[in-house]
Amino acid sequence: MMQGTLPSPAVQANRPVSVKPHTFLDDLYGIAVGVLFVVMGVLLLQAAGLITGGVAGISLLLSYTSGYSVGLLFMFINLPFFLFGYLFMGARFTIKSLAVSVLIMAMLKLVPYGLVIGHVNPMLAALGGGTFCGMGILALARHGAGVGGTGIVTLWLQKKYAINAGRTQVLIDAVILLLALLIVTPELVGWSSLSAIAMSSMVMAWHRPGRYFGN
Known part of the structure; x- marks a missing residue:
């Protein structure tokens, strides 16, 4: 290469990117935003009587039939997945995810005191709620945390075997929705x-190996 000649864009793209890891404040803010997105998404879905994928969907489904709060169910269903996370994703990831689960449970209890959703169109609830949940999951994953449950398994599969987390989540969600037919009307x-x-499209599109270099 001649002196003073810039390398081609392809060469520049293949060079390793030097980035600084997230600071504690970065993680704190990112996780707080992720939790808020997930909570708002769940509340929108709940207002329309809908469910979604993952543990959030299982919790919503059981809350309609058991009478228990969605936040409490969300926490308890997550417990065995946290054990999986500790064994295969490490203590740091598991501690962050456990904190996220506690925060989501608390906010699902508190936010309805300040936000009452009287009516929401099912299509708006589905698109908005699913997108909010997906954005929350994405924000949490980029800061080394998860909402727990099936999300821990999908992130582990992506980390270990490079299997796209969004595609795996779609398959899991399909099973959850099929089971929902036993309880919820086909229209819902x-x-x-x-x-x-x-929700899964957000993760599938943006949570790819090599696309995001932050730690």
């Missing part, structure tokens, strides 16, 4: 499917 399951697609 249809809208819930849209919410699950919206």
